[in-house]
Structures are given as structure tokens and as C-alpha cells.
Amino acid sequence: MADEDDEIILSELSDEDLVAQMFDDLYDGLKEEIEEGVNILLERGWPPYKILTEALVGGMKIVGDDFRDGILFVPEVLLAAGAMKGGMGILKPLLAETGAPRMGKMVIGTVKGDIHDIGKNLVSMMMEGAGFEVVDLGINNPVEKYLEALAAEEADILGMSALLTTTMPYMKVVIDAMKEQGIRDDYIVLVGGAPLNEEFGRAIGADAYCRDAAVAVETAKQFVARKHNQMAGSA
Amino acid sequence: MTDALTRLLADRDWILADGATGTTLFNMGLQSGDSPEFWNVDHPERIKALYSGAVEAGSDLFLTNSFGGNAARLKLHDGQDRVGELNRRAAEIGREVADAAGRPVVVAGSVGPTGEIMAPMGVLTHELAVEMFHEQAEALKAGGADVLWVETISAAEEYKAAAEAFALADMPWCGTMSFDTAGRTMMGFTAAQMVKMVSRLPNPPIAFGANCGVGASDLLRTVLGFSAAGPENPIIAKGNAGIPRYVDGHIHYNGTPELMAEYALMARDSGATIIGGCCGTTPDHLRAMRAALETKPKGDAPTLDTIVATLGEFSSASDGSDGNSPAPAERRGRRRARTSRD
Numbered sequence: 261m262a263d264e265d266d267e268i269i270l271s272e273l274s275d276e277d278l279v280a281q282m283f284d285d286l287y288d289g290l291k292e293e294i295e296e297g298v299n300i301l302l303e304r305g306w307p308p309y310k311i312l313t314e315a316l317v318g319g320m321k322i323v324g325d326d327f328r329d330g331i332l333f334v335p336e337v338l339l340a341a342g343a344m345k346g347g348m349g350i351l352k353p354l355l356a357e358t359g360a361p362r363m364g365k366m367v368i369g370t371v372k373g374d375i376h377d378i379g380k381n382l383v384s385m386m387m388e389g390a391g392f393e394v395v396d397l398g399i400n401n402p403v404e405k406y407l408e409a410l411a412a413e414e415a416d417i418l419g420m421s422a423l424l425t426t427t428m429p430y431m432k433v434v435i436d437a438m439k440e441q442g443i444r445d446d447y448i449v450l451v452g453g454a455p456l457n458e459e460f461g462r463a464i465g466a467d468a469y470c471r472d473a474a475v476a477v478e479t480a481k482q483f484v485a486r487k488h489n490q491m492a493g494s495a
Numbered sequence: 496m497t498d499a500l501t502r503l504l505a506d507r508d509w510i511l512a513d514g515a516t517g518t519t520l521f522n523m524g525l526q527s528g529d530s531p532e533f534w535n536v537d538h539p540e541r542i543k544a545l546y547s548g549a550v551e552a553g554s555d556l557f558l559t560n561s562f563g564g565n566a567a568r569l570k571l572h573d574g575q576d577r578v579g580e581l582n583r584r585a586a587e588i589g590r591e592v593a594d595a596a597g598r599p600v601v602v603a604g605s606v607g608p609t610g611e612i613m614a615p616m617g618v619l620t621h622e623l624a625v626e627m628f629h630e631q632a633e634a635l636k637a638g639g640a641d642v643l644w645v646e647t648i649s650a651a652e653e654y655k656a657a658a659e660a661f662a663l664a665d666m667p668w669c670g671t672m673s674f675d676t677a678g679r680t681m682m683g684f685t686a687a688q689m690v691k692m693v694s695r696l697p698n699p700p701i702a703f704g705a706n707c708g709v710g711a712s713d714l715l716r717t718v719l720g721f722s723a724a725g726p727e728n729p730i731i732a733k734g735n736a737g738i739p740r741y742v743d744g745h746i747h748y749n750g751t752p753e754l755m756a757e758y759a760l761m762a763r764d765s766g767a768t769i770i771g772g773c774c775g776t777t778p779d780h781l782r783a784m785r786a787a788l789e790t791k792p793k794g795d796a797p798t799l800d801t802i803v804a805t806l807g808e809f810s811s812a813s814d815g816s817d818g819n820s821p822a823p824a825e826r827r828g829r830r831r832a833r834t835s836r837d
Contacts, residue, residue, distance in 0.1 A: 280827035287824070322824045329821045330677025330811055334649075338616050373529065375571045375610045378681070400571050425739055425746045425774055426517050426525065454675055455774070460741040 271300050279315050286319035287326075289339025291346040298347045308351045309360035312391055316347050320389035324474035334378065337473070341385030348388060363390065364484045367409045368419035369397030371430040376423035379453060379473070383419060386473040387480065392417075403437045410447060416487070417480055420466075422453040432464035439465070448483040450476055498667040499601045499641040500701055503555060504729060508793070509763050511785050512733060512771025513549035513557035516605070519777065520545060520560070521745070530572040532564045535584035542585070546592040550600055552778035553785035556769065557593075557600070558644055561585040561635060562607035565627045567619075578627075579634045586638025593641075603644035603669065604635030606657060613652040621656055628660030636664050643668040646706050646733075649681040651692050662698040669769070671706040671731050674717045678814020685815045686720025694727060704731025707773045709810040710738050711750060711758040715765055715802050716809060720816045722766035722796065732767035734758060736775035737807075748775025752783035757805050759784035764794045 270293065273281060282297040294316075301311045323340045326332040332340075366387055370380050377399050384394045395413050397405055410418055418438075422428040431451050438444040444465070451466040461469030467483060470476035503510055520531050523541050535542055542560050549557045564582045566575045574581065582604070589602040609627060611619040632643055643666045645657040654670055661668040672680050672689055679685050686705070693703045703726070705717045714734035721730050737750025750758075755772060762770045770788070772780055803809065813819045 284826050287826075326824055330679070330813070330815070331821050331823045333676065333679065333683025334612075334681050335616050335683065338612070373571070375568060377610075378612055424517070426521060426529075426531070428746070429741075455739050455746075457738065457740075460739070463741045 270296050275301070275304065275306075279318070282315045283319040283322055286316070286340050286343050287323055289336065289343050291343040294343045294347045295350060298350050302350070302354075307360075308354040308358055312348075312351055312355065312360070316344055316351075317389060317391050320344055320386065324386055324389070324477060328472055328474035334382065337382055337385075341382070341389060344385070344389045363392045364416040364480065365393040365395065365413060366417040366419050366480065367395045367397065367406065367413055367415040368421070369401040369406060369409075370399040370421045370423075371427050371434070372400055372402045373430060374422050374424055374427035375399045376421070376453075379423065380419070380421040382473040383421070383452065383470070383476045386477050387419075390477045390481070392477075392480065403434045406434050407437065407441070407443075410443075415447065416484060417448045417450060419450045419452070419476070421451070422456070425455045428453060428455055428460065429464075431466065435465045448480070448487065450479060450483075452476060498701070499599060500556065500603075500667065500669070503599055503601060504701070504768065507555075508768070509788055510555045510601075510769045511553055511759075511781065511788065512603075512731070512769050513554045514552075514772040514776025514778070514781050515736070515774050516545065516558065516560055516562060518746070518748070518775050519548065530563060530569065530574060531560055532562075532569065532581045532585065533572065533574065535560055535581050535588065539584065539588055542588050543592060546589055548778040549781060550592055550596050552781035554771070554781055555600060556603055556771075557589065558603045558605040558646070559585040559589045559635065559638075559640060560605070561631065562605045562646070564634075565606065565609055565631050567609040567611055567627055568607065578630050579637075582631050582634035583638035586635045586640040590639035601641045602639065603642050604632070604638075604640030604666075606631055606635070606643060606645040608648055608653060613650055613656070621652065624653060624656035625660045625663070628657045629663045632660050632664035632666060636666050640666075642666065642701065645670040647671070647673045649673060649684070651682070651684055651688070654692065655696065658696050658698055658700070668698075668700050669702045669704075669731060670700045671704045671733060673707045674705050674713065674814070675708040677811040678713060678716060678809070678816075683815075686717045687724040687816050690721055690724035690726045699728060702729040702731050702769050704733070704767065704769070706731070706733035707735060710735060710807060711755070712802050712806040712809050713811075713814075715758065715761055715797070715806070716799060716814055718762055718765040718767050719796060719799075720814060723816070729768035730766050731769040731771075732762035732765070733771045733773045734762070735773045736777075736780055739775065746775075750775060750780070752780045754806060755780040756783040756787035760787050760791055760794070761797045761802060761805065763788065765796050 711734040
């Protein structure tokens with residue numbers, strides 16, 4: 261139904277207008293338009309890290325906020341994350357080449373006995389959208405698999421998800437195993453899933469319970485910043 | 496010939512459904528991460544005790560232990576080839592308990608979600624979803640279920656796929672969705688949208704409604720939303736007994752039997768006909784609910800303020816049906832033409 265006159269030519273927009281349009285295109289989940297926008301900004305000489313943080317992460321922040329506030333729901337967020345991924349596909353190799361700063365790395369997975377991955381996938385996508393590296397272990401993860409991945413990936417954050425009251429206690433099994441091995445404090449442990457709450461997160465020894473993907477991103481940022489401060493302080 | 500549930504509905508103003516399955520099985524020793532459906536074969540006496548607990552507490556209807564009994568869910572436990580056996584046993588044990596009750600008790604064959612997102616957003620095709628639900632439906636039918644009962648659904652597409660499968664199995668059915676995200680389903684579906692969808696199905700359910708979700712308060716708000724949309728079919732209310740808490744390695748729910756009795760009365764006043772509990776609802780809760788429904792007359796629909804005062808706060812300010820939903824972010828660019836996904 262797009263009228264000829266209504267056609268938006270991305271390459272004709274100023275940098276500022278283009279970024280604003282990319283925010284809206286991310287919100288609307290338009291993958292091709294986001295890829296086009298990223299390429300135009302690259303051609304205009306924007307460093308990849310600037311495109312990531314100002315155009316993509318900035319746009320996904322709006323999506324995350326509206327998801328948190330009950331304005332957008334899972335289908336819209338999946339579309340937005342898909343568009344984001346398109347843009348990231350172009351930027352990722354360039355970011356590695358240019359040695360852009362790292363936000364942090366997260367190992368995430370749904371716990372043993374639980375096959376639900378919708379919430380976990382949303383967290384993965386929003387974390388990537390915020391510039392984190394994410395290693396997704398998928399569903400039904402026993403404690404060994406989490407521990408192996410944390411070590412192998414040199415991760416900063418462990419994310420665990422459960423959607424069933426029958427599987428959420430398994431998170432404590434994982435955290436207890438980390439304590440036994442003396443590695444609990446090496447990682448930021450975030451937990452989430454519909455039946456959980458803050459009280460549960462505290463009771464099992466997680467660093468935080470995250471109500472939704474947007475909260476997970478904000479919490480991860482806070483904890484990573486705190487960790488960096490501590491390291492700077494003790495150095 | 497009409498089915499057992501339709502006959503019961505013709506005789507009664509309200510029907511007491513059952514409570515929690517997972518919570519009860521946990522208390523019997525089910526380990527975190529194990530498949531409850533395997534117990535239909537490995538520990539049939541415990542499943543019998545689960546069903547009997549509800550019937551003895553006064554339930555007129557109970558759901559079978561087959562919530563995770565579709566191939567997609569059983570695959571996790573390498574049980575994808577046991578759909579027929581596990582579901583048939585779930586219903587057979589149910590049939591035994593219901594027939595021995597000495598009064599009409601309906602065996603409802605529970606069918607839970609696949610756990611996957613349907614195409615085009617996800618990978619599960621409509622055809623495959625129908626096939627999996629159909630396989631489970633035939634087994635529950637063979638085991639003697641009176642009706643089929645799909646529950647805790649988030650996506651309209653999945654609800655419709657289940658409906659289609661139940662038509663293939665030629666079975667009467669009920670179906671509830673879980674409104675756990677800002678008063679809507681995870682996929683953003685509102686109570687009013689569900690009423691509209693149900694009315695348009697070629698094989699409508701005997702009854703439809705809401706189960707699980709957040710707390711009992713939210714569930715009642717959803718029931719009020721159903722009633723306001725003027726549904727043609729009876730409404731089902733199956734709310735959680737409060738909010739889950741973690742104590743000494745186990746999950747407990749903070750809703751007392753007294754509170755659930757209040758919830759049952761308010762559910763009936765809000766327009767629900769089939770009333771039960773979900774997670775955390777034990778036989779003690781069911782007994783209190785039954786006693787309340789039997790001794791107190793039906794009243795006026797509660798206001799949202801009354802619900803909050805009695806059962807606690809809602810999890811979100813709006814449920815998307817009152818025109819007071821939060822406003823989306825301000826746009827600076829121009830909206831492009833996009834095909835509607837409705």
C-alpha cells in the first residue's frame with residue numbers, strides 16, 4: 261500500500277534523521293531497512309561501535325522499555341530482535357577487527373527438565389541488542405553443562421531460565437555446585453522465568469531475579485559496571 | 496448423545512474443577528526436572544491419589560496428568576514415542592476414579608502447550624502442531640476421557656491448532672489461556688480478543704477461560720474481561736493459590752484455603768461457571784472453595800477495587816482492555832506501510 265510519495269529514501273536522510281528512522285524501523289521489526297541503514301552509516305564513515313551503540317542499541321532500548329511496560333509483547337519483540345540481528349550480522353566482523361570495547365559475555369540456558377526457551381531467547385536477543393556477547397546453551401541443561409561453558413567461554417554472566425515450578429529449584433543445584441567449586445563469586449548470576457520472583461532469586465543465592473528481558477539487560481549492565489569498579493578499586 | 500460435562504452444566508449453576516497437578520506431585524516426591532507423565536505408568540497409585548484427592552475434596556471435574564504429554568514436550572525426556580501409552584494411562588486411571596465416585600465426575604484430558612513458537616514467528620508449523628495435538632487427543636479419548644482440555648496457552652494460533660486436532664478426534668473440549676504478561680497472554684492477547692476468537696471457531700469449546708497466570712487477582716480481572724465481551728459459552732476460572740514462594744527447597748503458595756474460597760465466590764460473581772484452582776491449590780483449598788460455593792448465594796460482580804482489597808494487588812495497572820494501556824514510545828521517523836499481522 262506504500263504510496264510513491266510516502267517512500268522513505270534512507271540514503272537521503274541526514275545522520276540524525278536516519279538514526280531516528282532506524283529506531284522506528286527496529287520498533288517495527290524491518291530487517292532489510294535496518295541492514296540498509298547500517299550500510300549507509302558505514303559508508304558515511306561511522307565507526308562500527310558508534311553504529312552499534314547509537315543506532316541499534318539505542319533503538320532496542322526503546323523496544324525493551326515498551327516490552328517492560330506491557331506495550332509490546334513477544335511477537336513484536338521477536339521481530340525487532342530479528343531486525344537487530346540483521347544489522348549485527350554486518351557489524352560483528354567489523355567490531356572484532358576494530359577492537360571495540362566489550363560489554364561482557366553471558367552464558368545462558370534453560371535448566372534441566374525444562375524445554376521452554378521463549379523467555380530465554382528474548383533475553384539472549386535483548387542482551388545481544390545491548391551489545392553483550394551471548395552463548396546460548398539451549399534448553400534442558402544439567403549443571404555440568406553450565407559450568408563447562410562458563411569456564412570455556414570465560415564468561416562474566418550466567419543466566420538461567422525456568423518456566424515451571426517443577427524445574428525452578430534446579431537453579432539452586434547449579435548455584436550450589438558453583439559454591440562447592442569456589443567459583444560462585446567469579447560470575448554474575450541472573451535468573452528469570454514466569455514462576456520466579458525476587459524472593460526466590462535471593463533464597464537460592466542468585467545475584468538478581470530479572471522480571472523480563474529488558475530488566476535482564478539493565479541488571480546485567482549495572483552488575484558489570486559494579487564489577488569493573490571493584491576491579492579498578494582493588495587494583 | 497451429549498457429553499458428561501454438557502449434562503452437568505445443564506443441571507448445575509456452577510461446577511468445581513480441580514486444583515494443582517504439579518504442586519501435588521511434587522509433594523509426593525516428584526523430582527525437579529522429571530516428567531510427571533511417566534508416573535502414569537511407573538507410579539499409577541500416586542496418580543490415582545492425585546485424582547482422588549480432588550474428587551474427595553468435592554471436585555466435579557478433574558484434569559488428567561497429561562499436561563506435558565505431547566510429543567514436543569515428551570521429547571525432552573526421550574519419551575516422544577510414548578505419547579499414546581502415557582496419555583491413555585492418564586485417562587484410564589482418571590476413568591477408574593471418576594466411575595467410583597458415586598456421583599457424576601468429569602474426566603478432562605489435559606493438553607498443555609508444545610512449548611514452541613508457531614510459524615511464522617517461530618518454527619512450529621500449524622500442520623505439525625495439529626498432528627501432535629491430534630496424537631495426544633486420540634490417546635486421551637481411548638483412555639476414556641469425557642472431554643479434552645487444552646490449557647496454559649499463550650498464542651491464538653496454538654489454541655486454534657488444538658481445536659482443529661480435537662475436531663479430528665471428534666471430541667468435545669474446553670480450552671483456557673494463561674494471561675501472565677501485563678494482564679494479557681505472553682503473546683499480547685487480551686481477554687476480549689479470546690472471546691472473539693472462540694466465537695469464530697468452527698468447533699467451539701463447551702467452555703473457555705483462563706488458568707494459571709500470575710495470582711488469583713489477575714485471573715479475576717481476566718474473567719471480568721471475558722464477561723464484558725459477552726461470550727456465548729460458559730467461562731472457566733482456574734487461578735493460582737497466590738504467588739509462589741521458595742521455602743526450604745520447595746515451592747509454596749501464599750494463598751490460604753480461606754482466600755481461595757473468597758476467590759471462588761468472586762469468580763462465580765464475575766461470571767465464571769467452571770471454577771477451580773491451578774498451581775498451589777490443594778484438596779484443602781478445594782474443600783474450602785466447595786463449602787463457600789454451596790453455602791453462599793451468587794452476588795453482584797466484584798469491582799476491581801474489591802478484588803484488590805480481598806485478594807491483593809494486580810501485577811499490572813492495565814490488562815489492555817480498559818483503554819488505559821500505557822502509551823508506546825514517541826516516534827520521530829515516519830511509519831512505513833506494513834501489512835497487518837492480525
